[in-house]
Amino acid sequence: MTATNISASPRPPAARKSPKPAAPREPGRDGALLRRLTDPLGALLVVVALAALWEGYKAFGRAVDDRFLGLGLPVATDDLSMPHLWTIVGSLAAPARAGDSTSLAVYLIGETTVTLREALYGLGAGSLLGLVLAVLFVHVAPLNRGLMPWLVASQTVPLVAIAPMIVIWGGKAGLPPWAGVTGIAAYLAFFPVTVNSLRGLKSPPTVQLDFMRSVGAGQLRVLWSLRFPAALPYVFAGLRLAATASVVGAIVGELSAGTGRGIGRAILTSAYYYSNGPEKLYAAVLVAAIAGILFVQVLALLERFALRHRHAR
């Protein structure tokens, strides 16, 4: 995992650029409504397109005998390599293990909950660390210059190398395995939050900083009443990246941890027994993906609420 795309752009601060004419109460309402309608529709379209692609490739590939224009197709289309979508979805309803009454879906959702909890704790801890670092950096410039290169470097170390280390250290310190996994999630989550929050805390224009000074505001007041609220859209942009990273971190962390729980473990197990039921691996991946999307969506909802009064929604 490398530190690419760490700095996401929040909505542009359009409000302070050009004064608008006296506006009606809620301009942009139509736009928001349209987006709310098209959002799920667009998502559905993408899902349908992906499904069509999967099944199309499978059907088409077999029709041309796994060759196309004289080239071998990159993935075989037999049921072992690419189970039918309905087989995958159907397997969710079947028992997770022979002689067990719980369905695969219930089992996978249970494991996912474990993973999401680790990711959430990691996101919380990582974001807090990220915010604290950003606040320190904005007030102590030498600290920023001195420490930032190390933070960047920390994100370029391969996760697969770091993960077992963190888990082992956690174990030596007497912490339960999930703590190590949470630590890995936090390790991935803090960086985008630091970078974006720092940009946000520095975003207030001179006129706003001068104004705060003119009313006798101290550093703490400036931080609380100006820098934090100005940074909020940037912080959320960082959180969105951090949320994704924390889920990835938790899943990869589980592979190194001896927890025996979590969707990462479930994926590993079903990969191990792949030939017994290939559809189980795909089902696990499917559930993990959906969970990740939901995790980020919850955050997006929070963001929409927190920034509801701002321009250019």
Add this chain to the structure above:
Amino acid sequence: MAEPAIISVRGVDKVFNGGSDRAVTALQDIDLTIGRGEFISLLGPSGCGKSTLLRVMADLTAPTGGTVTVNGKTPGAARAARDYGMVFQQAGLFEWRSVLRNVELPLQVAGAKKDVHRAKALEMLELVRLSEFAGHYPWQLSGGMQQRVAIARALSADPEILFMDEPLGALDEMNRERLQGELLRIWGDTRTTVVFVTHSISEAVFLSSRVVVMSARPGRIAASIDVDLPYPRTAETRTTPEFFEKVTEVRKALHGAPSEQAAA
């Protein structure tokens, strides 16, 4: 002047980037006394140091030399005591706060109780005639309305002095003249001392009880001209011969400033 001084500037210099080859003498040996209740304009060409002088009085910039007294205190103490309010060329309102909460901000910083600052902020919005926009957000207002909110915000903590740095500079001519009238009414209602930076001669003459003309490179005070046109001043005032005479007198002082002669 008859009134006791509220601001006194003695021998103030300001050099930016001093010691380096990019040193700029923005202010040189400035002496200025401003009486309580005056409406003073600092007038001069762009870059002559008007903003710098205002910022020195407001303790937003430290002078290189000289002394400044504001309301009997150092500028820093006056700033901490919220003895002045300030309006800038950009309104600089906080876009995440409603109009009302923007106006409340100085009172919040001052530690006032919530019901107190709510009432006071509403009173200020009434003063700038924006009561019905209390719940709006800055981006929903025109530039002129935003600037009126900035004025209400600057006055909400009951300062004795109002510093304004080209507050109407970004507005179109019509809005500008309307707000000039509003500003005089507000000045009359609140009896604050106003120090107003502008580079418009007619604006300075229309508003001020006294125009302080500055010259550039180095920034100095070239003239101080009393404007004895009676208040209240209205749109009519702009058409009187006395107004034109004053404008001409100020223009002459401005063009007679040393740097302008050298440039011509």
